Structure formats: C-alpha cells, structure tokens
Amino acid sequence: MSRRTSPVIPGFGLTLGYTLVYLSLLVLIPLGAMFAHAAQLSWAQFWAIVSAPRVVAALQLSFTTALFAALLNGIVGTLLAWVLVRYRFPGRKIIDAMIDLPFALPTAVAGIALTALYAPAGLVGQWAQALGFKIAYTPLGITLALTFVTLPFVVRTLQPVLEDIPREVEEAAACLGAKPWQVFRYVLVPAVLPAWLTGFALAFARGIGEYGSVIFIAGNMPMKTEILPLLIMVKLDQYDYRGATSIGVLMLVVSFVLLLLINLLQRRIEKR
Amino acid sequence: MSIRRFALAALAGLSLSAAVQAQTSLLNVSYDPTRELYQEYNAAFNKHWQAQGHEPVTIQQSHGGSGKQARAVIDGLKADVVTLALAGDIDELNKLGKLIPEDWQKRLPQASTPYTSTIVFLVRKGNPKQIKDWDDLVKPGVEVITPNPKTSGGARWNFLAAWAYAQQKYGSDDKAQAFVEQLYKNVPVLDTGARGSTITFVNNHIGDVLLAWENEAFLALKEQGGDQFEIVAPSLSILAEPPVAVVDKNVDKKGTRELANAYLNYLYSEEGQRIAAKNFYRPRSEKVAAEFAKQFPALKLVTIDKDFGGWKSAQPKFFNDGGVFDQIYQAK
Numbered sequence: 335m336s337r338r339t340s341p342v343i344p345g346f347g348l349t350l351g352y353t354l355v356y357l358s359l360l361v362l363i364p365l366g367a368m369f370a371h372a373a374q375l376s377w378a379q380f381w382a383i384v385s386a387p388r389v390v391a392a393l394q395l396s397f398t399t400a401l402f403a404a405l406l407n408g409i410v411g412t413l414l415a416w417v418l419v420r421y422r423f424p425g426r427k428i429i430d431a432m433i434d435l436p437f438a439l440p441t442a443v444a445g446i447a448l449t450a451l452y453a454p455a456g457l458v459g460q461w462a463q464a465l466g467f468k469i470a471y472t473p474l475g476i477t478l479a480l481t482f483v484t485l486p487f488v489v490r491t492l493q494p495v496l497e498d499i500p501r502e503v504e505e506a507a508a509c510l511g512a513k514p515w516q517v518f519r520y521v522l523v524p525a526v527l528p529a530w531l532t533g534f535a536l537a538f539a540r541g542i543g544e545y546g547s548v549i550f551i552a553g554n555m556p557m558k559t560e561i562l563p564l565l566i567m568v569k570l571d572q573y574d575y576r577g578a579t580s581i582g583v584l585m586l587v588v589s590f591v592l593l594l595l596i597n598l599l600q601r602r603i604e605k606r
Numbered sequence: 607m608s609i610r611r612f613a614l615a616a617l618a619g620l621s622l623s624a625a626v627q628a629q630t631s632l633l634n635v636s637y638d639p640t641r642e643l644y645q646e647y648n649a650a651f652n653k654h655w656q657a658q659g660h661e662p663v664t665i666q667q668s669h670g671g672s673g674k675q676a677r678a679v680i681d682g683l684k685a686d687v688v689t690l691a692l693a694g695d696i697d698e699l700n701k702l703g704k705l706i707p708e709d710w711q712k713r714l715p716q717a718s719t720p721y722t723s724t725i726v727f728l729v730r731k732g733n734p735k736q737i738k739d740w741d742d743l744v745k746p747g748v749e750v751i752t753p754n755p756k757t758s759g760g761a762r763w764n765f766l767a768a769w770a771y772a773q774q775k776y777g778s779d780d781k782a783q784a785f786v787e788q789l790y791k792n793v794p795v796l797d798t799g800a801r802g803s804t805i806t807f808v809n810n811h812i813g814d815v816l817l818a819w820e821n822e823a824f825l826a827l828k829e830q831g832g833d834q835f836e837i838v839a840p841s842l843s844i845l846a847e848p849p850v851a852v853v854d855k856n857v858d859k860k861g862t863r864e865l866a867n868a869y870l871n872y873l874y875s876e877e878g879q880r881i882a883a884k885n886f887y888r889p890r891s892e893k894v895a896a897e898f899a900k901q902f903p904a905l906k907l908v909t910i911d912k913d914f915g916g917w918k919s920a921q922p923k924f925f926n927d928g929g930v931f932d933q934i935y936q937a938k
Contacts, residue, residue, distance in 0.1 A: 386927075387936060388932075388935075446805065449806075450809060450810055453810040453812060454812065455812065456810065470810075471795050549797075549798055549802075550802065550805075553794065553795040553796065554754055554795070554796040554797065554798065555795075555935075556932075556935035556936070557935060564757075564798070567757055567798065568756045570673070570674075571673040571756060572925070572927065573673075573702055574927070577927070
C-alpha cells in the first residue's frame with residue numbers, strides 16, 4: 335500500500351471497499367446462499383445425490399464436451415485471431431465484428447438454428463447422415479453448440495497480445511537463422527501462451543455451465559446426452575431445491591479446481 | 607432462503623410487462639399453450655365484469671413451463687390466480703408455499719378444472735407408418751417424439767396415457783413398464799418442453815409421430831394449413847385436467863379475492879366454455895360440448911384420480927428420482 339506513486343483512481347480503501355461490495359452482491363452472496371442451501375443436507379445425502387449414475391454420466395459429458403469445445407476454439411480461434419491481426423483484406427472489419435455475434439445472440443436462438451442445420455434432415459445434417467454419422471442429438475452436437483457459444487473468448491483474448499508483437503521480432507529471429515517453425519515455437523508461442531490459456535479457461539468455464547443453446551441440440555437422453563445443467567432443471571421441476579443446489583455445488587467445486595489449476599499453470603509459464 | 611426468494615421474485619417480476627397494482631389489476635400465471643385461450647378470455651371477462659357495474663380491470667398474463675410457473679409463485683410472484691397444467695404443480699403451492707389450503711381442488715366445480723384436453727398423435731400427412739394406436743408406437747423403426755416427463759407437464763400426461771393403455775390391454779404393472787420401456791426406446795430426442803418437441807417434429811422433421819396435447823395438435827394443424835400433418839386419436843387416452851385456483855394469500859393481501867373468484871367462475875359460464883372450445887380445449891359444459899362435438903372425437907379416457915390415485919401418488923411412483931421413468935433408463 336505504498337503511496338509513492340500517486341494513484342489515478344482514489345485511494346486503496348475506497349476501491350477495495352467498492353470491489354468487495356460489488357463482488358459480494360453479485361457473486362459471493364448468491365453463491366454463498368447456494369452453499370448454505372446445500373449444507374442442509376448431510377454429507378451422506380449430498381454424496382448420494384452427486385454420485386448417482388446419471389449425475390456422474392452428465393458430469394463427464396458436460397466436462398468433456400466443454401473441454402473439446404475449448405480445445406477446438408483454442409486452435410481455430412488462434413487461427414482467426416492471427417488472420418484478423420496480421421492480414422489486411424477487404425471485409426476484415428466485418429468478420430472482426432462477426433466474432434462477437436455468438437455473445438449477442440440469445441443462446442436459445444443459436445441452439446434452435448444449429449439444430450435445424452445439423453439435424454438429420456437439416457442442410458448439413460443430411461450430408462453427415464449420408465456419411466453415416468449423426469451430429470445433432472449426440473455429444474458431437476453438444477460440442478458444436480458449445481464451440482459456437484464460446485468462440486469469442488479465445489479470439490478476443492489473443493487479439494491484443496498478437497497486436498503487441500511487432501513483426502520485427504519475427505524478422506529478427508529469422509535474421510538470426512531461425513527456421514519458421516522455430517520462430518513459431520520459441521518466439522510466438524511463449525508470448526501468446528498466457529493469453530491463450532486465459533481464453534481457453536474462459537471458454538471452458540462458460541461451456542460447462544451453458545444451458546440454452548445445448549438443450550435443443552443435445553437430445554437430452556438420460557445417461558447419454560444429458561448435460562449437468564439439465565439435471566439441475568430436472569431437480570427443480572421436482573421441487574427438489576436441495577438436490578438442485580447439490581449439483582450446483584458439485585459443478586462449482588469441480589470448475590473452481592480446474593480453473594485454479596489453469597491459473598497456476600499460467601503463472602508457471604509467465605515466470606519462465 | 608429469503609435471498610433466493612427475493613432474487614427469484616425480482617426475476618419473475620421483471621418478466622412481466624408492468625408493475626402489478628392492487629384492486630383493478632389481476633395476474634394470471636399460466637402454462638405455455640394457454641396463451642391464445644386467455645387472450646380471448648380476458649377480453650370477454652372484462653366485458654362481463656364491467657357489465658356487472660365494476661371498473662375495468664387490467665389482466666396480466668404470464669406463461670411458461672407449468673413447474674417453473676408454480677415455482678415462481680412459490681418464490682414470491684404475486685399471482686392472483688394460477689391456471690396450470692397439472693394439479694400436482696398447484697399442490698406444491700399448498701405444500702411448499704403455504705399459499706392455498708390443502709382442499710383447493712374442491713372449491714370449484716369439476717375438481718377445479720373448467721376445461722380439459724387429452725393426448726393424441728400427430729403424424730405426417732398420409733400416415734406413412736400406419737400409426738393407429740399405442741401398439742404401433744413400440745414397433746421397431748417407428749420414431750416417437752415426446753418431451754421429457756421430468757421437465758414437462760404435458761409429457762407426464764403422455765407417459766401415463768401409454769401406461770394406462772398397456773396396463774388395460776396386458777393386465778399388469780410389469781407388462782405396462784415393459785411396454786413404456788419399449789416405447790421410450792423409440793424416442794430419439796427428449797426435449798425439455800412440449801413446444802421444443804413440436805419444433806423437433808414439425809420444423810426439424812424428426813420422428814414419425816408426435817405425442818401432443820390435443821389443443822397443441824390442433825394449433826399445429828391450423829398453423830401448418832393441414833397439408834403436412836394428420837391427427838390420429840388412439841383407442842384410449844387420458845383425460846388431461848389442467849386445473850385453476852385462486853391464490854389465497856396473494857388475493858387477501860391485495861384485496862382482489864372477489865375479482866379473482868369471479869374471473870375463475872366465469873370460465874364455467876357458457877361464454878367461457880365456448881372460448882375454451884374455440885381454442886381446442888374440451889369444454890365441461892355438455893351444452894357447449896354438443897356444439898363442438900364434431901371437433902372432438904369421442905375417446906375412451908382414463909383419469910388421473912380414478913386410475914392413478916391422483917398426482918400425489920403418480921408423481922413419486924413414476925416421475926420422481928428413482929421412479930419408473932428413471933428405471934427405464936437406468937436398466938442398462
């Protein structure tokens with residue numbers, strides 16, 4: 335709390351206080367209420383709910399589809415960001431603006447549109463059908479919906495970082511004899527990896543909790559294509575508030591641990 | 607607890623277009639497919655109410671999945687009346703919310719159900735798979751579209767209708783369970799609500815038959831011009847009873863009991879019954895039913911109270927965690 339450099343924004347006390355109030359009202363109190371609600375159950379009851387076969391199946395499904403969607407966006411999103419930052423071509427601004435559309439579109443609309451497209455009778459779905467596989471109503475369809483919804487995260491976190499890497503750095507590396515893959519591996523990757531991880535983690539976290547867009551394309555078959563947020567809705571429709579909050583707590587804890595691990599990884603990378 | 611209630615109430619409140627005022631306004635919290643019905647009914651009731659020398663009232667409608675709507679009211683949405691898809695959901699207003707007395711269903715005629723519906727099959731034009739009755743739904747190669755009974759009130763009626771058919775035909779609960787298990791093997795998608803299933807069947811062209819509320823099936827026919835689909839009435843179905851109730855605690859606080867009672871009672875009047883029938887709900891009044899006899903085929907109908915012992919026993923037996931529906935899917 336040294337005040338040697340005079341801060342632009344008023345003092346530490348005021349800003350911290352504001353931060354805490356803000357966080358409490360928006361995040362801590364609602365989440366705390368959820369934990370308190372689930373805490374009315376005994377440990378054995380809680381465990382019985384979260385270890386039921388359907389919940390475990392849904393947990394696996396939600397986390398693997400979110401992981402694959404985040405990975406897919408990690409690759410394709412990086413490519414998109416690279417193209418948008420490094421090249422100038424007609425229509426670039428329009429494509430750049432389109433990246434944010436998945437955030438603006440109501441997720442249910444996205445889900446219905448994707449389902450119509452990828453269902454066995456849909457425009458793309460019939461080709462998949464002809465090739466002998468299904469997209470909608472399978473985990474593949476869920477991954478697709480999640481990839482759509484989380485597309486902006488990786489692109490938007492990478493763009494500013496890529497813009498900050500001057501082209502000269504690559505040229506310098508090349509002058510020093512680095513082959514293209516070495517430039518990529520030793521110059522570009524270390525520079526963008528922390529931002530990439532942030533984008534990846536955001537996409538992953540968002541994917542785990544996503545409900546609106548997935549519910550239409552998932553098919554919702556118990557044990558097969560039932561996502562975890564749907565099980566929460568199912569419990570609520572039985573007026574089983576405790577069961578619902580238990581699954582909520584489970585999701586939060588697992589997500590939190592995973593995000594924490596990603597953050598730790600990020601710090602190790604940044605220290606190097 | 608109170609925080610959660612507050613948050614939910616605030617959310618529910620936001621979804622309404624205007625603030626709820628005392629005396630001259632009434633909030634009817636209903637389920638999804640009644641939109642058109644109550645639009646017409648509200649106008650008619652307002653006329654009737656003013657003809658009796660009252661001030662005009664603003665009637666607000668809120669629609670959504672039946673269970674979600676019930677939860678909103680329990681969590682503090684100030685509904686004067688609820689008109690939901692199942693008695694089971696209104697029971698929760700008593701059990702969880704303590705908003706109405708336990709015997710609420712005895713307060714209005716016909717177990718507080720002014721109109722009914724049933725479950726029918728919607729098939730593609732020409733009925734290519736020759737679907738005539740429940741037995742045709744369990745044949746291999748037939749795809750059946752129905753929502754998830756765990757999240758959809760309508761789907762629970764579908765499930766029970768199939769169960770009742772199999773039980774009467776094959777004579778035992780075990781055989782009925784085997785029958786519905788076979789039926790649900792033919793279900794490729796379980797949407798969360800009736801509207802979602804209709805989209806899957808109508809717009810995404812999935813499935814050979816949609817199990818639907820009769821009123822929804824008629825509505826789909828009306829909107830699609832009748833050249834894509836046909837309605838097939840099975841030999842036996844279930845009398846779907848969507849009941850109505852005044853929410854005592856709310857009307858007493860707001861002083862709207864007289865208005866709320868009149869609002870529900872008028873549903874039983876000839877005009878109210880006719881509006882229900884025009885919107886494809888089966889009227890209770892025999893006179894109005896006779897007028898619309900052509901529209902509604904005579905069906906053999908089982909009822910939830912006589913054949914299943916009411917929702918209080920059907921809900922836990924079939925649909926709660928570990929119930930028959932879960933067993934069907936967890937057998938594997």
